[in-house]
Amino acid sequence: MALYVYAITGEDHPRHLDGLTGVGADPAPVRAVTAGPLCAVVSDIAEEIRPKRRDLQAHQDVQERLMAGGVVLPLQFGYTAPDDEAVRQALQENTNGYLATLERLEGCAEYHVRASQADEDELLRRILQDSDQARDINDRIRAGAQDPQLPLALGELIAREVEERQESLAAELARALMPYARDSATHPPSPPDFLNLSLLVPHERKDDFLAVQASLATQIDGGVEFRLTGPLPPYSFVQ
Incomplete structure (x- = not known):
């Protein structure tokens, strides 16, 4: 059988x-x-x-x-x-x-860390606040400019800004958590996630790891949702 x-x-x-x-x-x-x-x-x-x-x-x-x-x-x-x-x-x-x-x-368990942009409007507001170019194009569109290229240019600019900001935040979060893990594995995130990280955390580092994760979750702003799952069987670290 x-x-x-x-x-x-x-x-x-x-x-x-x-x-x-x-x-x-x-x-x-x-x-x-x-x-x-x-x-x-x-x-x-x-x-x-x-x-x-x-x-x-x-x-x-x-x-x-x-x-x-x-x-x-x-x-x-x-x-x-x-x-x-x-x-x-x-x-x-x-x-x-x-x-x-x-x-x-x-002596380890796996933890999954995911981050997603829960509030897209908040991210857009931040980009328009921080980027002179994006703000100028947006102001021209709102003032009634008829140039059909302006919305396309604004969309492309915002898309680049979103990608750069999310990649930077994902790297920052990973750097903060990896010191508490014996190993790590980065997976391709599925939208709306921009971070999908697995960490192999020793049991003796679990409390420190969870404390840092909780602190990061409270520090993140800009409408970002930070999610933790675990402890889990270490699927990502079986070779």
């Missing part, structure tokens, strides 16, 4: 899987497949798994149960294998790599 694979742990990880069922229309018990010093946490499946809400939640529930017991190498949603033997072979073929990754992730 095919298997759904949730994560890889060390053999001695206290997995506490009793009573936990996995993904699928007929959820099977979550169990471990062991190969040497490693275990893969799996459940039997009888169909192709789609990213439905129930299955996404089941996947996350397994990760959270495992994280409570120590370091875990989480797999992204949807990873499957033909059978137990295929899982054991995969563990054996990359034992050293998995062990190295588990060591690197030891």
